[in-house]
Structures are given as C-alpha cells and as structure tokens.
Amino acid sequence: MGELVLAEGGEFAPPGAKDFFLPPIFGGVTKPMVLVVLSVIIIAVFFLLATRSFKLVPGKFQFIAESVYDMGRNTIAREQIGGKDFKPFVPLIVTLFTFVLVNNLFGIIPLIQFPTMSHIGFPLAVSVLVVYPVYHFVGFKRHGFVGYLRNQLFPPGVPKPVYVLLAPIEFFSKFIMNPITLAIRVFAAMFAGHLILLVFTLAGEYLLLEAGGLLKPVSLLSFAFAIAMTFLEALIQVIQAYIFALLSASYIGMALASDH
C-alpha cells in the first residue's frame, strides 16, 4: 500500500555528504570561501562601527559589541586562563568566538544558509594553524622546553610506574588529538545540523511535490520540523562557537599553568 502511494513520483534520494560539495561559483572559488571572507568583513565592519564613538550610555550596537567582548574577556578568558596572565589572549579569544559564531550562523541566515564550518578544512585550519601553535608556543616560552614537556606529560600525584603508560597517552592527547578534536567538534555539529535541516526540507518538498495525495499533508509536518530544527540549530551554533573559544582558552590556560 505504502509502496503504491510512494511509487507515483520519482525515487526519494536522501541527502548525504555529497550535498555539501557545491559547484564552484567561478574558477576555483566555492561558496564557503566567499563566506569566510564575508564573515571577516562583517565582523570587522560591525566592531569598527560599534566602537567608533563610545558613549557613557551605550547605544544598541555598542551594547552588543560590549556584551560580546565582556563575555570573551571575563566569562571565557579570565575564568580559563586565570586573572594573572589572561590579558594578552583576550583579542585572540574574542576573535575566535566571533569568527566561529558568524560562520556558524551563516547556516540559518536565509539566502546564505551554509555553515562554513561544515567543511572540515576551515575549523581544522583555525585549530591547527592558530590555536595549536599559540598554546604550545606560550607554554614553551613560559616553562622552557624540558619544563613544559615535564609539565604536560608528567602530571603530579601519580605513582612512578604509571608514568610509563600515562606519558605516551598524555603526549598523544595533548600534541596530536587536541587540535583534531577541537576541529571535529564544531565541524561535526555543523555538518549534522545542516544535514538534519536538509533531510526535513527535502523530505517536505518531496512529499509535497512527488508523493501521492494521501502523503501530501505530511509535508506540513516535515516543514514544521524543519523550522523547529532551525531554532535548535541556532542554539547549537552559538554553543559551539562558545565551546570553541572556551576550549582554546582552556588549552592556553593549561599550557601556562605551573601548579607543580
């Protein structure tokens, strides 16, 4: 019965990873590349305009800019790095947060609707080329080469023989896995979120246009779910940007810490 109804139109092709590889706009330039440039322009213009004329009683834009900066400075950087030496890292943390946030939010902005971070290359570049060198560099600079390695690979309060196991695991997680998991976290969340939206909208379109009469009203349900998921997606995008900045600050804090 169901087969008879469904067989009326074409076959439904569920969306997959292939839907993320859009044809290039011109030459070798693809949509995500354009979006990254656009995000940088948006952030730069926003902060330049919002901070051009500071007032004692902030206007709407100044309030937003101040809130974002305040969150990056006090909630993320100071909590994770510590009150003594968090100041040099505030610009980096705020930049990471806003950059990832705007690129994530592209996923639900009408007409753009493509989260740049759903291509693994972009978050991987940010984490491997920016965050990873920064926190190891400041660690080596603070503690010296041997001191930093001892700090990172030999956590205190462990019986001596356990270090045989613990040091390689610490090395693997701190020097190899950290940048990868940092990138995968935001990539997979954006990828999955965008895929869910694709599933519901494409299924709705298919049910409405291709499927038989009885199934057409079901498309309403599918579209309703797509809208609900868009709101959930907005929440996840903000949380992922927050987490990215939080973890970067946490890595920097761990590299600087010298509690032993």
Next chain:
Amino acid sequence: MLLAQAATEINLNKGLALIGYGLGAIGPGIGVGLIWAAVINGTARQPEARGPLMNIAWTTFVLVEVLALIGLVLFFIASA
C-alpha cells in the same frame, strides 16, 4: 545458490553503520545526562554556585560530546 548470490549483492554497510552509531551514541547520551543532572542538583542545593558549576559543566560536556560527534564522522566513513 540464488540466495547466496542475492546475499552478496546487498550492501549492508549503511544499515550496520547506522546501528553502530546508534549504539555508540548511548554512552555520550548517558554522560551528558549525568553532567547536567549534577549541575541541576548542585544549583538546587546552592543557587549561588551556579556560575562556577556552569563553567565546569561546559568544559566536561565538550569532552563527552565529542565522542558522539566522532561517532557521527565515523558513521559517514563507514557507510560509504
């Protein structure tokens, strides 16, 4: 003979990968639930400790969450 031929032609990778990811997502699901349950408990007992608790919660939450997300990536690799 015919049955064997038909069986070799069916590609079960997608279904198996999906079942595997479903099973794999149970762990992170329980983990995330435990973390936020602890935060709710802690906040109910001591509302003024909410700020520090939330900070610890987010940092542990991401460690658990990444397991489910790695599972999702592996699902796409395995189902190809």
